[in-house]
Every structure is written in structure tokens, then in C-alpha cells.
Amino acid sequence: MTAENIIVIALIGYIRKRTKSKDEIPEMDKVLLGLFFLSIGLLVIDAIFVSEAFTRWFMFLIVSGVIYLVYQNEELKLVRTVTYSIIPFYIVSIISSAVKLISSDLYDIIDNYIQTAHLLALLWIFAMMYQNNKQVKAEKKAEQLRLIELDKQRILEGKKEQLEYQVAERTQEIMQQKEELQVALSELRATQTQLIHHEKMASLGELTAGIAHEIQNPLNFVNNFSEVSIELLDEMETEIAGNNLEEVIAISQDIKQNLAKIAQHGKRADAIVKGMLQHSRSSSGTKEPADINAIADEYLRLSYHGLRAKDKSFNALFKTDFDPHIGLINMVAQDVGRVLLNLFNNGFYSVDKKKKDHPEGYSPELSVSTKKTDEGVLIKVRDNGYGISQEALEKIYQPFFTTKPTGEGTGLGLSMSYDIITKGHRGTITVDNKEGEYAEFQITIPFQ
Amino acid sequence: MKILVVDDEEDVKPLFLQRFRKEIKSGAVTFEFALSGEVALQYIEAHHSEVVLILSDINMPGMSGLELLSKIRHDYDNPPPIVMMITAYGDDENRKQSMELGADDFLTKPLDFKTLKEKLHITG
Numbered sequence: 285m286t287a288e289n290i291i292v293i294a295l296i297g298y299i300r301k302r303t304k305s306k307d308e309i310p311e312m313d314k315v316l317l318g319l320f321f322l323s324i325g326l327l328v329i330d331a332i333f334v335s336e337a338f339t340r341w342f343m344f345l346i347v348s349g350v351i352y353l354v355y356q357n358e359e360l361k362l363v364r365t366v367t368y369s370i371i372p373f374y375i376v377s378i379i380s381s382a383v384k385l386i387s388s389d390l391y392d393i394i395d396n397y398i399q400t401a402h403l404l405a406l407l408w409i410f411a412m413m414y415q416n417n418k419q420v421k422a423e424k425k426a427e428q429l430r431l432i433e434l435d436k437q438r439i440l441e442g443k444k445e446q447l448e449y450q451v452a453e454r455t456q457e458i459m460q461q462k463e464e465l466q467v468a469l470s471e472l473r474a475t476q477t478q479l480i481h482h483e484k485m486a487s488l489g490e491l492t493a494g495i496a497h498e499i500q501n502p503l504n505f506v507n508n509f510s511e512v513s514i515e516l517l518d519e520m521e522t523e524i525a526g527n528n529l530e531e532v533i534a535i536s537q538d539i540k541q542n543l544a545k546i547a548q549h550g551k552r553a554d555a556i557v558k559g560m561l562q563h564s565r566s567s568s569g570t571k572e573p574a575d576i577n578a579i580a581d582e583y584l585r586l587s588y589h590g591l592r593a594k595d596k597s598f599n600a601l602f603k604t605d606f607d608p609h610i611g612l613i614n615m616v617a618q619d620v621g622r623v624l625l626n627l628f629n630n631g632f633y634s635v636d637k638k639k640k641d642h643p644e645g646y647s648p649e650l651s652v653s654t655k656k657t658d659e660g661v662l663i664k665v666r667d668n669g670y671g672i673s674q675e676a677l678e679k680i681y682q683p684f685f686t687t688k689p690t691g692e693g694t695g696l697g698l699s700m701s702y703d704i705i706t707k708g709h710r711g712t713i714t715v716d717n718k719e720g721e722y723a724e725f726q727i728t729i730p731f732q
Numbered sequence: 733m734k735i736l737v738v739d740d741e742e743d744v745k746p747l748f749l750q751r752f753r754k755e756i757k758s759g760a761v762t763f764e765f766a767l768s769g770e771v772a773l774q775y776i777e778a779h780h781s782e783v784v785l786i787l788s789d790i791n792m793p794g795m796s797g798l799e800l801l802s803k804i805r806h807d808y809d810n811p812p813p814i815v816m817m818i819t820a821y822g823d824d825e826n827r828k829q830s831m832e833l834g835a836d837d838f839l840t841k842p843l844d845f846k847t848l849k850e851k852l853h854i855t856g
Contacts, residue, residue: 501741516753542746596825596829
């Protein structure tokens with residue numbers, strides 16, 4: 285009966301080891317350990333007293349208990365295959381014991397069969413153990429793979445974390461750069477405002493001489509006409525004394541005419557001063573009905589006389605062709621005036637340069653025309669100077685682009701003009717040009 | 733005496749006519765007016781022998797007073813008309829240039845008509 289004892293002892297040992305019951309399921313382990321020592325005790329008793337029948341049936345009870353435990357407890361699921369594999373062996377043992385108990389004769393007859401059955405059952409146990417072993421190995425391998433996979437994942441996660449850190453770092457760098465750029469941008473904006481102010485003041489400086497001349501002329505008329513009127517009044521008194529009524533009336537008409545002239549020239553000077561103030565003032569941006577012909581005429585004169593005052597040798601013919609049917613158009617008058625002043629100054633500059641290069645056989649000329657269209661007004665400023673080169677043509681509206689020598693132009697004139705016309709008035713500014721021959725700027729300002 | 737006044741300002745005409753009212757009335761002087769150097773030259777061409785004195789502004793669009801002066805000196809030598817230059821900028825450069833080109837006198841704006849009359853040796 286030792287084989288059954290040893291098998292059950294080995295089985296309990298195996299169960300405890302496989303399930304790591306000592307650490308994992310200590311309660312169960314106590315029971316298993318109890319059964320283990322009980323089985324050893326039975327083996328010892330069996331060896332000493334040889335009381336086969338008693339130990340055998342007790343043995344079967346222990347085996348049944350073990351099988352029941354394994355069957356009942358989910359924790360012992362792992363060892364089920366191996367545990368159930370001993371069932372056929374013990375059934376054979378139980379049958380053989382039962383037969384022996386009933387009849388020894390019968391037992392002797394079937395003894396051979398029983399031994400064969402035992403052998404087969406034992407083989408079955410080995411087969412199951414082998415099978416189980418294979419399974420365990422496969423499980424171990426899978427576990428190993430899982431661990432490797434886990435390892436890989438951990439490495440990947442580490443890398444991901446590193447990447448995230450780097451991204452955060454870069455993001456911070458970019459944010460910092462963005463802030464720096466924003467500071468630079470606001471500085472640039474401030475500089476731009478300053479430059480625009482400078483440009484305005486520079487063109488005002490150019491205007492000053494022209495304005496002086498333009499004011500001097502009407503003032504001369506005011507002075508002269510008032511002086512001559514005083515003289516006329518003296519004459520009138522003489523004529524009255526001489527009772528020459530006809531002459532008195534003639535003189536009084538002259539005086540009336542002179543007073544009208546004084547008023548007219550006074551207004552002219554007034555308008556010039558107002559224009560100058562408007563030019564220097566920052567644009568209010570409000571559009572008001574304005575006479576484009578008057579603006580063009582005024583700034584044309586200012587530009588011409590300004591250049592004349594700066595350079596005595598400068599001269600050019602200017603022609604105007606104003607459409608009298610335009611009426612008033614809503615615009616920011618000082619802005620549009622600035623644009624025109626710019627175009628006139630540029631035109632005069634160009635014809636002057638050409639004249640200096642070709643003193644003979646060239647007549648510098650600048651013409652301005654206005655025309656009412658269906659949409660608004662078309663203004664053309666044309667000069668017969670050098671025109672604009674193909675390379676320069678693409679850049680003329682870019683801020684700071686200038687073909688003039690350093691210090692002579694800010695390069696902001698046309699850029700500002702472009703903004704004023706396109707953004708400020710939703711108009712267009714285009715150029716018709718032939719290098720060396722002429723340049724014609726065409727501005728449209730729609731009815732607002 | 734016929735005087736040709738060249739100035740691009742139209743109101744120069746009524747001003748001169750009134751300032752020389754008595755002289756015109758007495759027949760001591762007659763005036764012609766031209767609004768540009770070009771028109772002045774045309775007039776001189778047509779009435780060469782009549783014009784005794786030319787009063788010209790320097791600062792005019794198109795042909796300047798100085799150009800007009802040089803053309804007159806070049807083309808009309810016999811008898812040479814008296815040419816007086818007038819300008820708003822009483823600067824030395826224009827004066828020098830006018831003298832070099834053969835101007836007889838130089839006047840600055842605003843015109844002092846009393847001085848001008850003295851220079852012309854005429855009295856009302």
C-alpha cells in the first residue's frame with residue numbers, strides 16, 4: 285500500500301509548491317500541511333504495524349479529501365489536471381481493496397488485471413504530468429514574453445515621458461520667443477508711428493518755403509490794394525471838391541473792386557495757413573465733403589514753390605485739367621492732400637533730374653487732371669521725367685524703398701499714399717509708366 | 733512809354749492800372765500785361781519797337797523770368813529794351829544772376845511803387 289501513500293504525499297507536496305500556498309493561501313496551506321503529515325503518519329503506521337485494511341481506507345479518505353479540496357477551491361485551479369490524474373489509480377486501488385475484502389479468491393483471480401490497471405493508471409498519471417509540465421513550460425514562456433513586452437513598454441513609456449519633457453521644454457522656448465517677438469513688434473510699431481511723424485514733418489519742412497511764397501503773394505496784394513485804395517480815396521475827395529461826379533463814381537467802383545481783391549487774397553492766405561496746419565496735424569480720419577480740384581491746385585502750387593525755394597534753378601511747366609462737374613466728395617482732405625503732394629514732389633523731382641542731365645531740348649512738364657466717373661473721381665498725375673525702372677516698379681509701395689540718394693527721401697511717401705488711398709478711402713492707386721519717358725499715377729477715390 | 737509787365741498773378745494788372753492811374757491818364761505811360769514768359773516773348777516779337785521797358789517776375793511756372801531775360805538779351809539787341817526783374821525772394825543769387833544776364837535793375841516784392849516811379853522818372 286506504500287505506492288498510494290507516496291503518491292498522495294508527493295501530490296500534496298506538489299500542490300503546495302505549485303500554488304505557493306504557504307505565502308498565497310496560508311489557511312489552505314494549513315489544511316494541506318495537516319493532510320501531508322497525516323499521510324506520512326499513515327505511511328509510518330503502515331510500515332510498523334502492517335494494519336493494511338485500516339490505513340488503506342483512511343488513506344482513501346485523505347485522497348478523497350485532497351481531491352475534494354482541489355475541486356472546491358478556485359485557488360487550487362492550477363493543480364487540477366495533475367490532481368485529477370490520480371483518480372483512475374485510486375479507483376483501481378479502491379476496487380481492488382473492496383474485492384479483497386469481499387473475497388480473497390476472486391481477488392486472486394483478478395489480481396493480474398488489477399496490476400495491469402494500476403500500471404495503466406500510473407502511466408496515465410505520468411502522461412498527465414508530462415502534459416502538465418509542457419503546459420507549465422508554455423505558460424512560463426508566455427510569462428517571460430509578457431515580461432519582455434512589459435519591459436519594452438516601460439522603456440517606451442520612459443521615452444515618451446522624455447519626449448513629453450522635451451516638447452514642454454521646446455514649447456516654453458517658443459513661448460518665450462513669441463513674447464520677445466511681441467515686444468519687438470510693439471517696438472517696431474512705435475518706431476513706425478515715429479517715422480510717419482518724421483515723414484510728415486519732413487514734408488512740412490519742404491512745404492515751408494512754398495508756403496512762404498504762397499503767403500507772400502496774397503499779402504503783397506492785400507498791402508498794395510489797401511494802399512492804392514487810400515490814394516484813391518484822396519483822389520476821390522479832390523474830385524468831390526471839383527464836383528466831378530462821373531470820376532467819383534469811377535473811383536468808388538475801383539475802391540469796391542480793390543476791397544473785394546483784398547478779401548479774396550486774405551482768404552487765399554487763410555486757406556494756405558489752414559492747409560499747412562492740417563498737414564501737420566495728425567489725421568482725424570473723418571471724411572468730410574471736399575473739393576478735390578481745390579486740394580490738387582493748392583498742393584500743386586505748394587509743391588512747385590517749395591521746390592523752387594529750395595533750388596533756384598528748378599523750373600517746370602505744370603498743367604491742370606480739372607473736371608468742374610465733380611462737386612464735393614467725402615474724403616479725409618489732408619490725407620488726400622498728402623498723397624497728391626507726394627506725387628507732385630516725386631514728379632517734379634524726376635523732371636528736374638532729367639532737365640539737369642539734358643539741359644537742351646527737354647521741357648520738364650507735370651500735369652494733373654481730375655475726372656468724374658460713375659464710381660467716383662479719377663485723378664491723374666503725369667510727369668515726363670525718367671519714369672520708373674522695372675525693378676523699382678515692384679517695390680515703390682514698400683515702406684523705406686527709395687531711389688533717391690541717402691538723406692533725400694524717407695521711402696515712406698508712396699507707402700503712406702498707398703495706405704491712405706486703398707485702406708483709408710477704398711480707392712486704387714496704379715501707375716502707367718514708360719522708363720525714361722514718363723510716369724503717370726492714377727488714383728481713384730470712390731463716392732464714400 | 734510802353735511798359736510790359738510779366739507776372740503769373742492776374743491781379744497784378746488791376747494793381748498796376750490803379751497805381752499808375754494818374755500816369756496812364758496823363759498819357760505818360762501805357763501798360764501791357766503777360767501772364768507768362770512765353771506770352772511775353774510773343775508780344776515782344778509782335779511789338780518789338782513799341783516796348784520800352786519790361787518788368788518781369790522771376791518765379792513763374794514754365795519759362796522763368798531769368799530765361800525770358802536771357803532770350804530778350806540774345807534776340808533783341810537793337811534797341812535793347814530796359815529790363816527790370818522782380819522777385820519775391822530778394823536773395824543775392826537771383827540778383828547776381830539777373831545782373832549777369834543783363835538786367836538793368838532789380839526790384840523785390842512787395843513792390844514799392846514810389847521807388848519804381850522814381851526809377852522810371854515819371855510823375856503823375
